[in-house]
Amino acid sequence: xxLKNILIVxxxxxxxxxxxxxxTSEGIAxxxxxxxxxxxxxxxxxxxxxxxxxxxxxxxxSGIELLRKIKKNSxxxxxxxxxxxxxxxxEIIDQCYELGALGMxxxxxxxxxxxxxxxxxxxxxxxxx
Amino acid sequence: xxxxxxISLINFFIALSISVFLLLKxxxxxxxxxxxxxxxxxxxxxxSYWQWQISHHYSDALFWTRILTIGSVFIASTFLLWTLxxxxxxxxxxxxxxxxxxxxxxxxxxSATPLMVETVEKTFSFPFWPKPGLLYNIFLPIHFIxxxxxxxxxxxxxxxxxxxxxxxRLLIVIVGMGVGFLGGLTNFPLWYNVPIYPWxxxxxxxxxxxxxxxxVRYRFxxxxxxxxTVTIKILKITILLLLFIIFVFLYSSIFKQEIxxxxxxxxxxxxxTVITFTDELIDSVLQRLSGKIxxxxxxxxxxxxxxxxxxxxxxxxxxxxxxxxNDFVQTVMQTSYVxxxxxxxxxxxxxxxxxxxxxxxxxxxxxxxxxQYINQKPSFFILEEVKRRQFLEKTLVxxxxxxxxxxxxxxxxxxxLIPLPxxxxxxxxxxxxxxxxxxxxxxxxxxxxxxxxxxxxxTLENILLYEKEKQFSSRLKGEVEKATSKLRSAYxxxxxxxxxxxxxxxxxxxxxxxxxxxxxSYLWLVLNGKKGRIxxxxxxxxxxxxxxxxxxxxxxxxxxxxxKIEAKRLELNIASxxxxxxxxxxxxxxxxxxxxxxxxxxxxxPHNTDYQISADREKTEEVFTNLLTNAIKYTKQGGVxxxxxxxxFYIIVHxxxxxxxxxxxxxxxxxxxxxRTEQALVEIPTAGGTGLGLFITxxxxxxxxxxxWVESKVNEGSVFSFKLPKKIDTNSKKExxxxxx
Numbered sequence: 001x002x003l004k005n006i007l008i009v010x011x012x013x014x015x016x017x018x019x020x021x022x023x024t025s026e027g028i029a030x031x032x033x034x035x036x037x038x039x040x041x042x043x044x045x046x047x048x049x050x051x052x053x054x055x056x057x058x059x060x061x062s063g064i065e066l067l068r069k070i071k072k073n074s075x076x077x078x079x080x081x082x083x084x085x086x087x088x089x090x091e092i093i094d095q096c097y098e099l100g101a102l103g104m105x106x107x108x109x110x111x112x113x114x115x116x117x118x119x120x121x122x123x124x125x126x127x128x129x
Numbered sequence: 130x131x132x133x134x135x136i137s138l139i140n141f142f143i144a145l146s147i148s149v150f151l152l153l154k155x156x157x158x159x160x161x162x163x164x165x166x167x168x169x170x171x172x173x174x175x176x177s178y179w180q181w182q183i184s185h186h187y188s189d190a191l192f193w194t195r196i197l198t199i200g201s202v203f204i205a206s207t208f209l210l211w212t213l214x215x216x217x218x219x220x221x222x223x224x225x226x227x228x229x230x231x232x233x234x235x236x237x238x239x240s241a242t243p244l245m246v247e248t249v250e251k252t253f254s255f256p257f258w259p260k261p262g263l264l265y266n267i268f269l270p271i272h273f274i275x276x277x278x279x280x281x282x283x284x285x286x287x288x289x290x291x292x293x294x295x296x297x298r299l300l301i302v303i304v305g306m307g308v309g310f311l312g313g314l315t316n317f318p319l320w321y322n323v324p325i326y327p328w329x330x331x332x333x334x335x336x337x338x339x340x341x342x343x344x345v346r347y348r349f350x351x352x353x354x355x356x357x358t359v360t361i362k363i364l365k366i367t368i369l370l371l372l373f374i375i376f377v378f379l380y381s382s383i384f385k386q387e388i389x390x391x392x393x394x395x396x397x398x399x400x401x402t403v404i405t406f407t408d409e410l411i412d413s414v415l416q417r418l419s420g421k422i423x424x425x426x427x428x429x430x431x432x433x434x435x436x437x438x439x440x441x442x443x444x445x446x447x448x449x450x451x452x453x454x455n456d457f458v459q460t461v462m463q464t465s466y467v468x469x470x471x472x473x474x475x476x477x478x479x480x481x482x483x484x485x486x487x488x489x490x491x492x493x494x495x496x497x498x499x500x501q502y503i504n505q506k507p508s509f510f511i512l513e514e515v516k517r518r519q520f521l522e523k524t525l526v527x528x529x530x531x532x533x534x535x536x537x538x539x540x541x542x543x544x545x546l547i548p549l550p551x552x553x554x555x556x557x558x559x560x561x562x563x564x565x566x567x568x569x570x571x572x573x574x575x576x577x578x579x580x581x582x583x584x585x586x587x588t589l590e591n592i593l594l595y596e597k598e599k600q601f602s603s604r605l606k607g608e609v610e611k612a613t614s615k616l617r618s619a620y621x622x623x624x625x626x627x628x629x630x631x632x633x634x635x636x637x638x639x640x641x642x643x644x645x646x647x648x649x650s651y652l653w654l655v656l657n658g659k660k661g662r663i664x665x666x667x668x669x670x671x672x673x674x675x676x677x678x679x680x681x682x683x684x685x686x687x688x689x690x691x692x693k694i695e696a697k698r699l700e701l702n703i704a705s706x707x708x709x710x711x712x713x714x715x716x717x718x719x720x721x722x723x724x725x726x727x728x729x730x731x732x733x734x735p736h737n738t739d740y741q742i743s744a745d746r747e748k749t750e751e752v753f754t755n756l757l758t759n760a761i762k763y764t765k766q767g768g769v770x771x772x773x774x775x776x777x778f779y780i781i782v783h784x785x786x787x788x789x790x791x792x793x794x795x796x797x798x799x800x801x802x803x804x805r806t807e808q809a810l811v812e813i814p815t816a817g818g819t820g821l822g823l824f825i826t827x828x829x830x831x832x833x834x835x836x837x838w839v840e841s842k843v844n845e846g847s848v849f850s851f852k853l854p855k856k857i858d859t860n861s862k863k864e865x866x867x868x869x870x
Contacts, residue, residue, distance in 0.1 A: 018650045086642035089635040108642040108682045111653045
């Protein structure tokens with residue numbers, strides 16, 4: 001499956017910038033949201049995305065809160081979500097998995113070029129590719 | 130007829146004394162006051178009798194016989210009133226009592242007329258003897274005999290239904306009063322010219338003497354022993370009187386003349402002789418007789434006392450000993466109440482005083498004061514006795530402390546305080562209320578209580594000690610519970626703090642990683658030409674910065690691991706997987722490093738195809754990556770060989786390098802936190818490392834049930850080996866179970 005519409009939800013502008021640059025160079029024009037709230041509004045407006053790269057620690061609406069809200073809102077279809085975070089809290093991450101997150105990528109562990117590779121790895125593992 | 134006049138005079142004085150005594154002593158006490166009324170009536174009757182006997186004129190004799198009749202009227206009615214009070218039947222027989230009052234009023238009024246005493250005339254040897262009027266014929270059978278007999282019937286009926294001390298009390302009343310009544314009846318035959326002389330008047334004296342003796346010496350009827358003694362005295366007097374009557378009769382018949390001085394002298398001599406020689410014999414006979422009458426059916430005081438001493442000695446609780454003492458005092462002394470006061474310490478204060486068995490307690494009573502006083506003067510305190518002493522010693526009246534104590538005792542209706550000092554200095558007091566009869570405690574009561582006191586003190590001491598122990602242990606239990614709950618809340622607090630700590634570590638780790646990620650990413654972009662071309666020198670410099678940043682990220686990760694390991698909060702996700710797959714994957718990932726270092730990496734082909742282990746895949750990868758990275762890092766020539774083998778329970782992995790090797794002194798410290806070999810620091814300063822890798826590796830392996838070890842020779846190389854448990858497959862499980870079975 002070719003990923004066309006990727007939504008990156010990330011509060012840190014430099015990281016957002018790096019991933020945007022990287023995905024653009026791969027021929028993917030990502031949608032950007034600076035926090036969970038922005039992402040939620042986007043999805044609530046009916047925006048269709050193939051994948052969400054979701055940070056957890058964010059102002060206004062955190063990653064886990066966004067997952068909860070998506071789940072609650074019957075108008076928003078279930079989303080493919082991969083956590084892209086630096087938070088090592090296993091408890092929170094497990095909760096995110098319960099809310100439907102497919103996998104988790106530790107930002108500090110990868111070089112930018114490994115992002116797509118990691119995404120594919122997770123999707124492959126889940127049998128989604 | 131001098132003897133009749135004389136005995137009347139004596140009767141008069143005795144009856145009068147008794148009534149005055151009773152009224153002065155306790156005028157508020159119904160029973161005593163009503164007994165005083167009866168005695169006043171007897172006094173009136175006796176006085177008139179005396180006056181009548183010594184009268185020389187018709188009119189005097191007539192007057193005094195009429196007053197005498199009034200006395201008789203009142204003797205009957207006051208006796209009935211007292212009797213019904215004594216047996217507590219005033220309400221039940223109110224009708225009869227009212228009837229009695231009416232006839233009393235009626236006959237009293239008519240006593241002034243010839244309808245009661247018509248005249249006085251010579252009757253046998255008496256110069257004046259009254260003759261009955263019309264109403265007297267009704268008065269005698271109905272009022273005098275009728276009501277008095279009714280009183281006796283009530284006493285007798287109660288006697289039949291009573292037990293113990295009540296029975297004894299009733300018996301002495303019936304005997305004493307009965308003798309007096311029968312004696313009094315001998316006065317009436319002469320009224321109707323029946324030749325029976327009023328010799329019974331001599332017996333009337335028995336009744337007041339009974340009372341007098343009982344009241345003065347034994348505080349009225351509350352002790353069986355007293356009863357016994359009184360009975361003996363009465364019987365002795367009766368014998369003497371009988372002797373006197375026989376003597377008078379014989380004297381008159383032999384000498385045909387009235388008894389005068391010589392006669393009395395002779396009688397006195399005879400009486401003295403008889404008393405001197407027969408007193409002991411009579412005493413013992415009478416004691417046996419009266420003992421049979423009074424004691425056989427009841428339980429003797431001595432028996433009760435002995436039983437009580439036994440019970441006190443075997444009591445094991447405060448409630449029990451209280452019940453025993455209460456029973457004893459109630460049975461033997463008829464005390465209104467009994468109570469114990471306890472004080473923990475010698476320094477008595479309000480809080481230290483506790484009570485047992487005091488109801489309707491006046492809260493203003495200063496118990497500490499009582500205890501303090503008795504503590505200072507540990508002897509019996511008997512209110513009545515103190516009052517008597519005050520009467521004799523005027524200095525005592527001015528004793529303010531004593532006054533206060535007496536006030537407090539009156540407040541709590543207490544009569545006796547008995548000190549029960551403990552050996553350990555604690556101080557207890559037994560308080561006895563006033564007697565139900567309103568009388569004082571006598572010497573026998575006090576003696577008994579005093580003897581009982583020693584046993585009581587000892588037992589009480591033991592019981593209180595036991596109670597204190599019990600209290601202490603329950604207090605201890607309370608303290609332990611309190612401490613436990615404190616600990617529990619402290620533990621909860623600690624748990625919260627621990628959680629907070631975890632959270633803070635997670636957050637700090639996140640906050641550190643974010644800038645490191647940005648640095649790493651931009652450096653990578655620049656290094657990989659995504660931001661324009663860079664020179665080789667620039668590239669080399671940026672690469673160092675990149676490597677240093679990698680080290681930082683590793684450090685953050687390691688420190689997080691260490692903190693979780695040490696807090697024992699690292700969660701493992703144990704599952705089965707093929708470790709050889711994992712080895713191949715990690716080797717592949719690190720292939721670029723191997724190429725950089727220009728060494729070889731050889732994965733020895735295993736004998737089997739399946740190396741399933743039971744462990745956390747992620748952590749195992751971390752462990753192996755760490756070991757392989759280290760091996761590559763420290764190997765400058767040659768290469769790294771990874772081999773795999775198995776035993777019955779484990780899969781063993783060896784990572785062998787041809788690197789610098791490890792100094793023997795470093796080997797034992799290799800797996801400790803922040804330990805880095807000098808060799809590593811000196812020879813490959815750029816190799817990086819946090820000094821935490823092997824500590825984490827060892828911890829993870831141990832947590833997964835495995836072990837790690839190392840063999841090394843300097844300049845030849847090292848072999849790091851670890852083993853992890855094999856997957857437990859169902860077949861081998863069965864085998865193991867089979868072996869065990």
